[in-house]
Amino acid sequence: MCGICGAVGIDASLEVVKRMAQAMIHRGPDSDGFFDGGRIALGMRRLRIIDLATGDQPIYNEDGTIAIVFNGEIYNFTALHRELEVLGHTFVTHSDTEAIVHAYEQWGTDCPRHLRGMFAFAIVEQRLPEPPRLFIARDRLGIKPLYVWQGEGCLLFASELRTLLASGRVPKRLSPAGLYTYLAFGSVQEPLTLIEDVFSLAPGTWLQCDCQPDGLAITRQRYWSPPIGGDTEPDTAQVREWLSDAVSSHLISDVPLGAFLSGGLDSSSIVALGSQAQDRPMRTFTIGFDNWLNDERVLAGLTVQRWHTDHTVRVVSQAELLADLPQAIAAMDQPTVDGVNSWYVSREAKRAGLTVALSGVGGDELFAGYPSFRQVPRLKRLPRVAWLARPVSRLWPGSADSRRKLAAFMAGQMPLAHPYFAQRGLFTGGQIRALLQPTMREQLDNRDQALMMWKTAVEAEVTNAAHYDSIGEVSWLELSQYMRSTLLRDTDMMSMAHSLEVRVPFVDHLLVEHVLPIRGQHKLDRDQPKPLLVKALAGMLPDEVVTGAKRTFTFPFETWLCSGLSQTVGERLTHAPERLTVWLDPDAAAGVWRDFETGRTNWARPWALYIFVAWVKQNL
Numbered sequence: 001m002c003g004i005c006g007a008v009g010i011d012a013s014l015e016v017v018k019r020m021a022q023a024m025i026h027r028g029p030d031s032d033g034f035f036d037g038g039r040i041a042l043g044m045r046r047l048r049i050i051d052l053a054t055g056d057q058p059i060y061n062e063d064g065t066i067a068i069v070f071n072g073e074i075y076n077f078t079a080l081h082r083e084l085e086v087l088g089h090t091f092v093t094h095s096d097t098e099a100i101v102h103a104y105e106q107w108g109t110d111c112p113r114h115l116r117g118m119f120a121f122a123i124v125e126q127r128l129p130e131p132p133r134l135f136i137a138r139d140r141l142g143i144k145p146l147y148v149w150q151g152e153g154c155l156l157f158a159s160e161l162r163t164l165l166a167s168g169r170v171p172k173r174l175s176p177a178g179l180y181t182y183l184a185f186g187s188v189q190e191p192l193t194l195i196e197d198v199f200s201l202a203p204g205t206w207l208q209c210d211c212q213p214d215g216l217a218i219t220r221q222r223y224w225s226p227p228i229g230g231d232t233e234p235d236t237a238q239v240r241e242w243l244s245d246a247v248s249s250h251l252i253s254d255v256p257l258g259a260f261l262s263g264g265l266d267s268s269s270i271v272a273l274g275s276q277a278q279d280r281p282m283r284t285f286t287i288g289f290d291n292w293l294n295d296e297r298v299l300a301g302l303t304v305q306r307w308h309t310d311h312t313v314r315v316v317s318q319a320e321l322l323a324d325l326p327q328a329i330a331a332m333d334q335p336t337v338d339g340v341n342s343w344y345v346s347r348e349a350k351r352a353g354l355t356v357a358l359s360g361v362g363g364d365e366l367f368a369g370y371p372s373f374r375q376v377p378r379l380k381r382l383p384r385v386a387w388l389a390r391p392v393s394r395l396w397p398g399s400a401d402s403r404r405k406l407a408a409f410m411a412g413q414m415p416l417a418h419p420y421f422a423q424r425g426l427f428t429g430g431q432i433r434a435l436l437q438p439t440m441r442e443q444l445d446n447r448d449q450a451l452m453m454w455k456t457a458v459e460a461e462v463t464n465a466a467h468y469d470s471i472g473e474v475s476w477l478e479l480s481q482y483m484r485s486t487l488l489r490d491t492d493m494m495s496m497a498h499s500l501e502v503r504v505p506f507v508d509h510l511l512v513e514h515v516l517p518i519r520g521q522h523k524l525d526r527d528q529p530k531p532l533l534v535k536a537l538a539g540m541l542p543d544e545v546v547t548g549a550k551r552t553f554t555f556p557f558e559t560w561l562c563s564g565l566s567q568t569v570g571e572r573l574t575h576a577p578e579r580l581t582v583w584l585d586p587d588a589a590a591g592v593w594r595d596f597e598t599g600r601t602n603w604a605r606p607w608a609l610y611i612f613v614a615w616v617k618q619n620l
Contacts, residue, residue: 002044002057002069003044003071003159003163004044004121004158005156005157005167006040006041006042006043006122007020007156008039008156008211008216009039009040009153009211009215011039013036013041014041017034020164020166021043022166023162023163023165023166024045024158024159024160024163025045026497026498027496027499028044028047030048031045032046035124037126042058044058049355049501050094050096051096051254054095055094057097059093065125066104066124066125067101068100068101068104068124069121070122072118073117073250073252073501074096074097074119075116075249075250075508076117077096084106089102096117109206110223111137112139112223112224118504118507119137119143120137120146120159120201122136123135123136133209133211134155135207135209136148136207137205138203138205139203140509141479141483141488141507142204143507145493146201147163147193147198147200148198148199149169149170151169151197154169154216155209155216155218156169161193161198164195164198165619173195174196174620176440176443178193178194178195179194179436179440180415181454183431183432183436183608184415184421185482185485186337186426186486186608187335187336187489188334188336191453194334194615202457204224205220206220207220226480226512233519234518234532236535236538239533240537243269243533246505247273247277248274248277249505250505251274253355253356256353257355258356258358259282260284260285260345261286261304261309263300265530266361266362266364267300267359268300269533269541270359271303271309272303272537273505275308275309276540281307281308284300284303284311285311285313287316288316289316289321290316290318300313302545303545306542314348316344321344321555325565332611333489335611335612337611339489339494343497343498346495347497354500356501356502357501358503360504360506361483362479362483362505363533364530365506366475366479366515368530369530371423372420372423372424373520374524376420376423377474379419382410384412385410389409389411390407393410400600401602404428405423405425409422413428413430414428416455418462420474424482426604426605434588435585435609461480461481468520469519471519472516472519475516479507483507488507515532518532529549557603557607561603561607570593573589573592574593576590577617580613593609
């Protein structure tokens, strides 16, 4: 696990790359490494996980014509070593990184198809007299981030947005489209970022950059798409094998490895499967909170007893949480409503001695654990008629915010038309327009290119989702939208803030390819959460975990905003810094706070604005 960066087409590119690498020491405190090719350079910071002795980067092929920097883990690297040695390649390390070098030698741009894992990597190929070539790629589901900026005849890339800003080459201009998506969903939606002209490389995609005498020739290609079809009948024994294979493949490590353990099905399943796969007790970690209704220490303890894990519990007080909140917010590479939770859990896991932790992210998306799996099909059956919006929404169960979003959806006033985005949305289209200054609205209304790029990317995923039944449709949208742009990004940036590697076995691409096409009727049950997962793991989980209602790991922000954070957040939103008025209407922002104080909206909306203001103050 590392942070990587690079520059192409810049004089003194190594100096630029060293500045970027310095900005992400937290991602790799153990070592750094650089490749200097004149007008092309690579840099990295390493957190040593596999092959502690010889795995430092860059790593080269046999004749030194290919160099790589790599962030992530390749779980099938041992098999790749054997296969590539038979094909004539010579290895000098025992690292997964070197497997990618020789895979690129052997298969060229097809090499990502041979990799199982989470990855973002950059390869430079220099074969004189040919000009140098850069090849970068990202894993299939977007577990590891990779951001790209092009301008002035050059290209920069990095594992973090703020690393690109540290280069001194990327203008610090806020992206109206990025801000729009942040207000719409509580996190900036890929491929956008909050900085203009900086974009995420799409998951399952590679980019090739050839340094021609007259400039850079850039090619992009998607190498993976979700499997087509949604009519597969499940075999629970086979599902269990798939799950076991996914979890066991993620256990390889030369440093302390454990698992986050809550009281839920997903983390309990990973602990059960991981314990079964190992010949020793698995290390588990649970975070508890004083006087918190959602504390899961008791339920987690049942799984600990069932599998005799080596368990650590860290209890954090509300006073500690509030005192450390500024540090958590400062760690955000991009603003997010949800990321604070991951920061605290990662910090406490690191303090408990873990360097690698397995997480249950992806379980709800793959096995239909969210309310969206029931709500979105209901929303699809509603007529999209504006005059019916108000009377229907009044009868709709749920909060005032839910009814407000429903009315906006029926009236065609949500940022995107598909009902999934009404279910997942934060502010409605009308609320966003009220929050943005007229100049921002005008730019977005005039077919802003970045906004169009985002909508095109979303439409492509909606098209992919349409190949499945109603449950599979929501599943792919959850995987490609909420998980990708919120959960995976939050997990990466907040864990790496503490130099902790987090792995997500439920997002293993082979498991996704197997489970996604299974008929939805097997994934949803009126009485049993995640019935397919439960049946597959029959006898492995405590009954209380199996039958328990879904619980969300969300801090009590509602309570905090009414007490400990009230003055801080209220002051920031009612007296916004003058520089923010370029983008946000101060009266509208203050109105969101007043709505919260009077019970007309929940905590997420004022919290989202507060996080945005804090991020801008720190980074722009």
